[in-house]
Amino acid sequence: MCYVFVWVLAVVGAVFEVDERAVSREMLKSALNSVGYIADDALITTLYLSLRLGKPLLLEGEPGCGKTELAKSLSHAFNRELIRLQCYEGLDSSSAIYEWDYLRQLLKIRMLEASGSIPDSEIFSERFILKRPLLRAVTHGDSKPPVLLIDEVDRADEEFEGFLLEFLAEFQVTIPELGSFKAKKPPIVVITSNQTRELGDGLRRRCLYYYVSFPTPERELEILSVKVRGLDEALARQIVGFVRVLREEFDLVKKPGVAETIDWARALLSLDAKTLDPQLVRQTLSCLIKDSSDTLKVDGDALKRAVENATAKTS
Amino acid sequence: MIASIIRRRIAEFCALLRANGFSIGMSEVIDCVSALEYIDVLDREEFRQTLMCTLAKKAEQIPLFLYLFESFFSNPNKENPQIPLLNQGAASGGAGYTPSTLLQRSQISAQNWFKAYSPNHLESERRITLEGVKHRYVLRRNIRTLERAYPKLGGRRRRSSVKGEVDLRSTLRSSLRGSGDLRSLRWSERKPAKNRLLVLVDVSGSMDSATQSLLELVYVASNVTHTSSVFCFSTTIRRVDNLIRGKTPQEAARIIGSQLSIWGSGTRIGDSLSSLLSEFSHLLDPSTLVVIISDGWDLGDVVGLRESISEIRARVGGILWFNPLADTEGYQPLTAGISTVLPYLDALAGLSCLFEPRGVMRLLAKIRASGGV
Ligand SMILES: Nc1ncnc2c1ncn2[C@@H]1O[C@H](COP(=O)(O)OP(=O)(O)OP(=O)(O)O)[C@@H](O)[C@H]1O
Ligand SMILES: [Mg+2]
Numbered sequence: 080m081c082y083v084f085v086w087v088l089a090v091v092g093a094v095f096e097v098d099e100r101a102v103s104r105e106m107l108k109s110a111l112n113s114v115g116y117i118a119d120d121a122l123i124t125t126l127y128l129s130l131r132l133g134k135p136l137l138l139e140g141e142p143g144c145g146k147t148e149l150a151k152s153l154s155h156a157f158n159r160e161l162i163r164l165q166c167y168e169g170l171d172s173s174s175a176i177y178e179w180d181y182l183r184q185l186l187k188i189r190m191l192e193a194s195g196s197i198p199d200s201e202i203f204s205e206r207f208i209l210k211r212p213l214l215r216a217v218t219h220g221d222s223k224p225p226v227l228l229i230d231e232v233d234r235a236d237e238e239f240e241g242f243l244l245e246f247l248a249e250f251q252v253t254i255p256e257l258g259s260f261k262a263k264k265p266p267i268v269v270i271t272s273n274q275t276r277e278l279g280d281g282l283r284r285r286c287l288y289y290y291v292s293f294p295t296p297e298r299e300l301e302i303l304s305v306k307v308r309g310l311d312e313a314l315a316r317q318i319v320g321f322v323r324v325l326r327e328e329f330d331l332v333k334k335p336g337v338a339e340t341i342d343w344a345r346a347l348l349s350l351d352a353k354t355l356d357p358q359l360v361r362q363t364l365s366c367l368i369k370d371s372s373d374t375l376k377v378d379g380d381a382l383k384r385a386v387e388n389a390t391a392k393t394s
Numbered sequence: 395m396i397a398s399i400i401r402r403r404i405a406e407f408c409a410l411l412r413a414n415g416f417s418i419g420m421s422e423v424i425d426c427v428s429a430l431e432y433i434d435v436l437d438r439e440e441f442r443q444t445l446m447c448t449l450a451k452k453a454e455q456i457p458l459f460l461y462l463f464e465s466f467f468s469n470p471n472k473e474n475p476q477i478p479l480l481n482q483g484a485a486s487g488g489a490g491y492t493p494s495t496l497l498q499r500s501q502i503s504a505q506n507w508f509k510a511y512s513p514n515h516l517e518s519e520r521r522i523t524l525e526g527v528k529h530r531y532v533l534r535r536n537i538r539t540l541e542r543a544y545p546k547l548g549g550r551r552r553r554s555s556v557k558g559e560v561d562l563r564s565t566l567r568s569s570l571r572g573s574g575d576l577r578s579l580r581w582s583e584r585k586p587a588k589n590r591l592l593v594l595v596d597v598s599g600s601m602d603s604a605t606q607s608l609l610e611l612v613y614v615a616s617n618v619t620h621t622s623s624v625f626c627f628s629t630t631i632r633r634v635d636n637l638i639r640g641k642t643p644q645e646a647a648r649i650i651g652s653q654l655s656i657w658g659s660g661t662r663i664g665d666s667l668s669s670l671l672s673e674f675s676h677l678l679d680p681s682t683l684v685v686i687i688s689d690g691w692d693l694g695d696v697v698g699l700r701e702s703i704s705e706i707r708a709r710v711g712g713i714l715w716f717n718p719l720a721d722t723e724g725y726q727p728l729t730a731g732i733s734t735v736l737p738y739l740d741a742l743a744g745l746s747c748l749f750e751p752r753g754v755m756r757l758l759a760k761i762r763a764s765g766g767v
Contacts, residue, residue: 124440125447128429132648139453274453283451284421287429290453 099130099157099224099267116145116152117294117302125289126153135247135268137283140291142273143336150228150269160225162266164212166235172242176252177214180207203256214252217262227266233276244281293326294337302337307344317355318344320389325367328385329376335367342366355390357383400435401427401606404445407466411449414462420597422449424609428648442467533614536747536754541588541619543683543712543758554582589683589711591615591622594670596663596688598628607718607749611687613638613646623677626650627666633674663688663731664699671702678709686715687745690732700734707738714757720744 102110104127111118118126126149129136138146154161164175184207191201210218216227232240246252250262270286272278294302299319303310318340326334335343343366352359360382368374377385404426408418426448433440442463450459554564561582568580593615595608616624616635624635638646671678678684684706707713715735719725721744727736736742741761747753 120439121443121446124433124443128432128444128447131432132425132429134425137451280417284419286451287425287447288451289447290456 099159100133102127102130110156111149111152114152114155115305116148116156117298117305118145118149119294119298122149122289122291125287129287130267132287133265135270135286137278137286137288138269138271138291139274139288141293141334141336143338144291144293145337146271146291147228147230150226150230150271153267153269154226157226157267159223159267160219161228162212162216162225163228163230165230166232166239168234168236170235170239174211175213175239175242176211177254178209178211179203180209183207205257208254208257213246214260216266217250217252217260219262219266222264224262224264224266227268229268229270231273232270232282233272233274233278237279240279240282244279244285247282247285293334296320296323299323299337299340303340303344306341307348310344310348311353314347314352314354315344317390318347321355321360321385322367324385324388325377328388329373329381331368331373331376332370333368333373339367339369355386357386360386400430403467404430405606407445407462408449410462410466411459414458416450416455416459418449420608422451424647424650428644431644530610530614532751532753533610533749534618535751536749537591537615537618537622539754539758540683540685540714541591541622543589543714543754554580588619588621588681590677590679590681591619592677592682592684592710593622593624594631594666594684594686594688595624595626596628596686597626598691607745608687609647609650610643611748612650613643615685616646623674625666625670625674627663629662629665631666631669663690663735664695664697664702667702667706668698671705675709678706680709680711682710684710684713686713687717687748688715688731689717689719690715690727690729690735696730696734699731703735703738712740713738715739715742716745716748717742718745721746 104123107127107130108118108120108123111123126136128134138149140146150163151161153159184202187202187207208214212227216225219225229243232243235243247268250265251259252261253259270282293299296319299322300315303315303319304312307315322335322340322343325331343363346363346366347359350359350363361378364374364377364382368377404423408423408426412418426445429444429448430441433444435441442460445463446456446459450456554561559582561580564580564582565578568578593611595612597608612624612626612634615622616638617640620639622635623633625631625633634650637649641649703713715732717725717727717732720727720742725744727733727742732742741757743757747757
């Protein structure tokens with residue numbers, strides 16, 4: 080019944096033009112639910128405000144807990160194009176904004192030369208530009224602004240962050256040969272960071288901030304029920320319980336995120352498991368634990384106790 | 395409109411956050427206040443999250459934020475809750491709290507929450523809102539008065555009066571309307587010209603406590619006349635009157651907040667004035683009255699500041715400086731910024747002067763009595 084309702088909402092959302100600046104919090108929540116994203120009320124409130132105020136949303140927090148996924152789901156739910164700028168060290172403007180298509184320019188020059196005319200300004204027209212994410216985000220068709228995901232901004236260097244600041248203020252890109260391109264309607268911007276480097280105050284000031292922490296057990300159960308169809312409810316509870324113990328009681332270098340929980344649940348489902356036991360957990364632990372020094376911490380008695388803990392709590 | 399009682403609480407809360415090491419500038423305050431328009435402020439969770447996402451922008455600040463939020467907004471009985479300044483390290487790292495555990499722990503009963511905005515408060519809201527309108531009215535009157543601060547400059551337009559010069563044209567007209575005899579003389583005098591106002595508002599971090607008044611001022615000054623120009627400055631200067639003219643106060647607040655990247659940073663009055671000179675020199679002429687609102691805390695160099703202000707003074711009709719600090723008893727204009735500009739000012743007054751009925755009129759009278767203007 081509930082699913083039918085959600086499905087209807089999704090269809091309605093896809094067919095009618097949804098103005099993201101006018102949606103209510105409830106609509107936002109069910110739209111995200113309908114595409115399989117389960118969000119806390121606090122996140123919904125923040126996202127809602129960021130849409131309302133037209134400010135970028137800055138997400139920091141534990142890895143694998145749905146930062147990137149939020150932007151994807153948002154574009155899905157509102158039927159918007161997703162433009163993703165994946166940041167990395169040394170990211171420069173030619174990969175972030177635009178680049179001239181030298182090869183085609185060269186061909187054109189050859190052609191013009193062959194026909195006897197002189198290559199002129201035609202070479203520097205919009206046709207010969209390779210649009211990178213930021214330029215694409217401001218040259219979209221006007222009615223439906225895309226979702227611009229600036230992923231892992233902490234990996235780009237400070238210089239780029241400075242540029243980004245300017246970009247976010249104006250949503251304008253200037254190409255010396257062609258002039259300025261300004262978005263008629265600014266895109267919906269989601270910025271994520273994994274905190275490998277402290278972001279500047281300027282960028283923070285531009286954005287609304289949300290810290291994505293590990294979900295509560297209930298929320299994680301909900302995510303499992305959406306993402307891993309056919310998983311037994313009792314087993315799901317044990318899974319969530321065990322992951323929680325791992326996060327809270329072991330001093331792990333890399334705590335398992337939601338992504339790991341989902342992976343593990345899928346693995347257990349494919350093994351047709353009914354309940355957790357130490358042996359089974361040890362076999363499948365690589366889904367959850369990605370750091371070799373962590374593997375040593377979760378072993379032997381500690382592991383047995385953790386499994387008991389998780390199964391006792393949930394049974 | 396959100397209730398002014400809540401807005402005042404937000405301002406106090408921001409001061410508390412600032413005292414605890416949060417960097418909160420005007421843009422944060424404006425975001426926060428405009429965001430509150432969209433939520434149910436009586437829903438505690440929603441209210442807290444709205445404050446959090448607009449005011450706390452670093453992961454390590456979240457535990458401290460939550461602690462301060464709970465202490466501040468659960469103390470409805472005290473007028474000024476005395477919350478100890480925390481050592482940030484102890485609050486965020488010490489207890490081993492992660493943002494998530496603290497978030498889960500900090501659920502406080504809804505009942506308490508409603509107490510924080512007791513019915514009394516909500517009752518008084520209406521009265522306060524009305525006061526707000528009156529307040530805007532006073533401000534408008536004061537700005538109109540400023541526009542006529544220089545009556546000695548007669549304009550080209552004339553108006554009829556009982557003194558002045560004989561107005562031949564009007565006399566002729568009135569006699570033609572009658573029998574054609576010249577029966578009575580008509581008189582006219584020059585209408586006093588208005589000054590063009592050039593309002594410069596300091597929006598740097600040190601002016602935060604006056605945010606609300608400044609916003610109001612920027613808004614009213616932009617809308618009261620079409621000849622005034624309004625600028626905001628901190629480290630740079632930005633013209634704002636054309637952005638907000640004709641907008642509602644809420645729209646204006648949002649626009650100012652979103653368009654200005656300069657709220658809440660440091661101040662470079664000298665640099666700002668020199669870019670005013672280079673980019674907007676056409677606005678500076680003897681019929682212009684420059685009105686500066688700033689506390690005079692300046693991070694730029696004093697020499698540049700002196701050069702700019704003296705050049706501006708040479709070009710315009712007058713400069714008035716309103717300083718929020720000057721409202722306090724026993725204020726002395728001693729900061730480097732203020733003492734540099736003081737010789738070039740026609741007057742230095744408290745900011746409250748603009749918000750009190752007849753405040754500007756009294757100020758002008760005082761200036762005239764001492765031989766100015
Ligand atoms: N709230 C959620 N609802 C539904 N699925 C979720 C949620 N949170 C996480 N997931 C799942 O977890 C996976 C990982 O999430 P995502 O890639 O967004 O993490 P991330 O926070 O961006 O991590 P990283 O910091 O490593 O980039 C997603 O593929 C998604 O399936
Ligand atoms: Mg990611």
